[in-house]
Amino acid sequence: MSKKYKLKRLLVRRYQILAAILFILAAGLVLLPKYKKNEGIAPDLFVKNIISSERYISTDLLADRLVNQDPTVLLIDTRSEKEFNDYALPNAVNIPLKDLLNENFDGYINQDVYDVILYSNENFYADQAWIISNRLGYQNLYVLKGGLNEWFNTIINPKMPEETEPKEAFDLYSFRKAAGMYFGVGIVKSEVKKEIKKKKPTRKVITVKKKKKRVPEGGC
Amino acid sequence: MGPLIPNGIIPEDWNYIIAILIGFAFGYILEASGFSSSRKLAGQFYGYDFAVLKVFFTSAVVAVIGLYYMDYLNFLDISMLFVQPTYLWAAIIGGMIMGVGFLAGGFCPGTSLCAVAIGKIDGIVFTIGLVIGIFIFSESFSALEPLFESSNLGNITLVDTLGVSPYWIIFIFTIIALIAFVFSDWVRSKVKKVFY
Amino acid sequence: MVKKKQQNRHVYWNPYFGGFLLGLLIILTFYLTGRGLGASGALKSGVVTVVHTIAPTHAENNVYYSKFIKEGESPMNNWLVFEAIGVLLGAFLSGAFTGRLKLKVQHSPKITSRRRLVFALIGGILFGLGAQIARGCTSGAALSGMAVLSTGGFITMLAIFGTGYAVAYFFRKNWI
Numbered sequence: 001m002s003k004k005y006k007l008k009r010l011l012v013r014r015y016q017i018l019a020a021i022l023f024i025l026a027a028g029l030v031l032l033p034k035y036k037k038n039e040g041i042a043p044d045l046f047v048k049n050i051i052s053s054e055r056y057i058s059t060d061l062l063a064d065r066l067v068n069q070d071p072t073v074l075l076i077d078t079r080s081e082k083e084f085n086d087y088a089l090p091n092a093v094n095i096p097l098k099d100l101l102n103e104n105f106d107g108y109i110n111q112d113v114y115d116v117i118l119y120s121n122e123n124f125y126a127d128q129a130w131i132i133s134n135r136l137g138y139q140n141l142y143v144l145k146g147g148l149n150e151w152f153n154t155i156i157n158p159k160m161p162e163e164t165e166p167k168e169a170f171d172l173y174s175f176r177k178a179a180g181m182y183f184g185v186g187i188v189k190s191e192v193k194k195e196i197k198k199k200k201p202t203r204k205v206i207t208v209k210k211k212k213k214r215v216p217e218g219g220c
Numbered sequence: 221m222g223p224l225i226p227n228g229i230i231p232e233d234w235n236y237i238i239a240i241l242i243g244f245a246f247g248y249i250l251e252a253s254g255f256s257s258s259r260k261l262a263g264q265f266y267g268y269d270f271a272v273l274k275v276f277f278t279s280a281v282v283a284v285i286g287l288y289y290m291d292y293l294n295f296l297d298i299s300m301l302f303v304q305p306t307y308l309w310a311a312i313i314g315g316m317i318m319g320v321g322f323l324a325g326g327f328c329p330g331t332s333l334c335a336v337a338i339g340k341i342d343g344i345v346f347t348i349g350l351v352i353g354i355f356i357f358s359e360s361f362s363a364l365e366p367l368f369e370s371s372n373l374g375n376i377t378l379v380d381t382l383g384v385s386p387y388w389i390i391f392i393f394t395i396i397a398l399i400a401f402v403f404s405d406w407v408r409s410k411v412k413k414v415f416y
Numbered sequence: 417m418v419k420k421k422q423q424n425r426h427v428y429w430n431p432y433f434g435g436f437l438l439g440l441l442i443i444l445t446f447y448l449t450g451r452g453l454g455a456s457g458a459l460k461s462g463v464v465t466v467v468h469t470i471a472p473t474h475a476e477n478n479v480y481y482s483k484f485i486k487e488g489e490s491p492m493n494n495w496l497v498f499e500a501i502g503v504l505l506g507a508f509l510s511g512a513f514t515g516r517l518k519l520k521v522q523h524s525p526k527i528t529s530r531r532r533l534v535f536a537l538i539g540g541i542l543f544g545l546g547a548q549i550a551r552g553c554t555s556g557a558a559l560s561g562m563a564v565l566s567t568g569g570f571i572t573m574l575a576i577f578g579t580g581y582a583v584a585y586f587f588r589k590n591w592i
Contacts, residue, residue, distance in 0.1 A: 018432070019398050025285050026394035030387040032292065223450030235449060236498045242445050243502020246453060246555075249441065250503070251510040253434030258522055258536075260428075262591045265584035271431040276559065278435025283442040283563035290447065302451040304552060304561055306568035311557075314550025315575020318543050322554075322580050323587045325539020329547065330455035330503065330555035332540075337504045338511035339519040342536040349540015350456070354463045356541065357548040361480035368549060378565040386565060414592060 049134050056145040057117060059154045060172065063179040066090065074114035078125040089119065089151070090183070097125045100132055119144035119151075155180050222297035247334055256334040258326030258342060259414075265323065267411035270404035277397040284390050308371040325349065427514070442563050451495070452560020456547040458500035460484075464491040524591055535590060550575075 049055070065073050066089075075092035077084050084094040097120075118126040118141065126143045133141050144151070153159070158176035161169040224230045225238075253275055254260045263269030290296040322328060327335060327346045335343025357364065379386045428434075445453060464484045468475040468491065475481040484491045511517045523532035547553045550572050552561065558576065561569015 026391045030391045226450045239495050239498035240502040243499035244506035247503035247506025248510045249437050251507040252429045254428035274431035275435040279438035280562040282439025286443040303566045304568050311550050311571045314546045315572045316579045317546030319576045319579025321539045321543030325536045328554040333503045334507035337507035341521045345533050345536040346540040349537040350544040353541040353544020358480045376567050381567045
């Protein structure tokens with residue numbers, strides 16, 4: 001009988017132990033220090049990214065990719081709509097800086113299929129857009145170094161190199177000239193306008209698959 | 221990190237396979253705990269068998285503590301979990317009707333599926349009744365619609381309603397559960413034993 | 417041999433153990449899919465499918481059915497239906513392992529089995545009605561709702577069990 005009694009005591013003790021464990025776990029949840037969770041990348045990584053100049057892509061490289069019709073390039077214009085309608089790089093998507101975090105545009109910047117290249121008149125808006133997106137942890141983002149102004153200075157209107165400069169400079173110049181012709185430079189001005197206007201309807205519609213976070217469904 | 225399928229870590233197509241596996245475990249646990257027996261389920265209202273209360277409270281406490289610990293350790297994102305919408309009067313009146321149904325039939329839909337699987341005829345009849353009930357509801361939906369759609373308070377949790385930190389709610393919930401366990405054992409020892 | 421069968425008849429798992437496993441299962445479900453369990457939704461999908469097959473126009477005209485009928489996709493293509501299939505399989509297996517598979521009507525010895533079946537039918541009808549109004553049953557709303565501290569889950573749970581205790585007196589002849 002005593003063995004059974006001891007067993008019974010152990011049994012009761014077992015439940016008490018389990019109850020105590022549960023209690024301690026619940027109490028732990030209350031007492032543990034709560035820290036704020038960051039959304040996005042860690043601050044030191046962020047600063048490192050800002051300082052490095054890896055994100056810049058030169059206008060020559062961009063021109064090269066566009067001429068070769070690299071399909072992984074996605075140009076995003078961060079200026080206002082009016083400036084976008086005045087002139088924009090071919091096949092660019094307009095996301096004004098203030099609308100950057102708009103959900104509709106999330107599919108363009110938050111994905112890992114295309115290389116997103118942000119540009120604006122100078123570096124300013126594009127850099128800001130890049131900083132915001134990088135903070136949120138998006139990848140494959142680049143900034144066009146010098147923006148459209150640099151683009152004009154190099155591709156549309158390249159500087160003729162001096163006589164004393166090495167051969168590479170001349171190669172670069174002829175490359176820029178050829179790229180410029182691809183983009184519609186060198187044709188008579190009235191035709192230039194028509195050229196650009198004709199390009200508009202054939203603007204490529206990029207169906208970007210959103211890396212969306214599915215809201216979980218539920219039910220009874 | 222977080223619920224895996226909504227975050228895309230596991231492809232969407234696995235959803236149904238996971239559903240079957242989870243249902244499998246669910247059915248196994250329910251049946252092995254004896255919930256396919258209607259007398260065991262009804263026993264909790266008469267004091268001779270508190271298995272329902274024990275299983276319910278234990279699973280709720282374990283689940284809520286586990287989920288919040290996982291959220292604390294950044295394995296899970298609680299805000300992405302499905303919280304059902306609260307329709308105040310619909311929940312209360314529907315719950316009352318369900319309570320009566322529970323006592324009359326002795327099953328609930330999940331356990332009635334278990335009973336069907338092991339061949340209890342009253343389980344099969346209960347399931348047929350469920351189907352008829354759903355059918356009746358759908359046919360008379362136009363009459364019941366105002367009740368159904370009324371007072372939608374949205375997908376709120378207790379945190380929003382009571383305004384207290386969730387950890388305190390969990391703590392108090394645990395204490396209530398532990399007290400309920402002790403109480404149920406005490407009641408059981410006082411009630412006449414029923415063999416079923 | 418008979419004695420062993422007698423002993424095995426009501427050997428269920430310890431309810432705390434079952435509850436613990438169920439809690440772990442709910443955590444796993446939420447972690448994998450972000451949603452909780454459910455049971456009555458599967459039956460609702462079944463009803464919608466049957467009605468849609470038999471009388472498509474009536475189903476589309478009815479406000480409630482049309483919510484669940486999408487073009488080209490059967491309403492059975494629902495997470496809960498697959499879960500219900502799993503529940504049936506799991507319970508069958510558990511019953512098979514412990515020798516509880518038997519076609520019978522379980523009722524208190526004080527009433528006839530016919531009365532039990534009648535009450536089961538009535539209970540089912542009421543429960544089906546209530547589950548649709550409250551958008552959830554005990555497993556879906558109460559269990560999974562409590563796991564995320566949802567207000568609706570708690571309200572439904574309290575309503576079900578509160579009413580259960582209130583009317584238990586009237587049904588006592590059936591059970592005790």
